[in-house]
Amino acid sequence: MKTKFFSTVLVATLFFFFSCGESTDVVESGTYEGTIKEVEASKTEIYVETDDDKTLELYFTDQTELTRDGSTVDFSELEEGMRVEVEVKKEGKRLDPISVKVLE
Template sequence: MKKLMLLSVMSVLTMSFLTSCDNKNPNNVNDSDMDTIVPMVDETEDTLATSGMETKPELENTDLVASGTYTGTAKQVDAAEKEIYVETGDGKTLELYLTEETKITKNGQSSTFDNLKEGGKVEVMVENKGDKLDPKSVNIME
């Protein structure tokens, strides 16, 4: 008798599970409501692209260097992440996430992240924090 009760309970639980896993209706709504469903769209990329803040893919094989000042070219500038990749003269690629504390200058004057351009020459002062580089200053050179 106990086995029969256990089998009955397991059958009911299995049927409940299977009906809740209806693959034809992923939003779990009645079929009669299907014509009123508005599809969900991820507008993050579109919004960022139209605002000029398109997120770019991260570059692979970046290098950690000793604390110091390095001159190079801004290989990639990502405004959405406030991140730049700098390729130094000796072929190293530095991944730098700028913060509010990072001092940005151009022609000796205070400047903003918006003035950083891909392909532009930069001089960066970084502090090695073990597993990342902390950019202390970025000088946009012309």
Template structure:
């Protein structure tokens, strides 16, 4: 009986640990940063950018966020590619970063 309870408990813990990916993200000071768009979620209009100093910045686009190519052309969110190099300008608001602009670099 103890083995059954222990097995059920360990199974439940494994399932809970697997559910809901919880990424550790960093909040940075307002400014401009370069990095790689590790993850792009078009449904949420969200990107995760890994900077050169290994910070992971989570950004939810707003209606005011400007997205441009390296030559200044406006882009749509769907044109943003995972693993592409980007330059982001963010404003720190409390415990989150708000993207002012995102420019693709490649």
């Protein structure tokens, strides 16, 4: 009886754990506008929800240009809720951010 209970709890916990992950989309190379949904500073990563309801997972590289009002800004200035324009290059199932422009 205890084994069946613990097995059920384990399965439910694993299901919950895997269903909580970020669901992201891979789009074609191009430029998209949207809102920053999440900022992961330790990974220099942002999640952007586009105007057509896609979620883009973007890991910044040394080559990613980040600007605001035409000037380069630091990653630490990014915040959830900011409007951005992102230019991405599709590399397989990964999106490389070429540029991120803060619109607000």
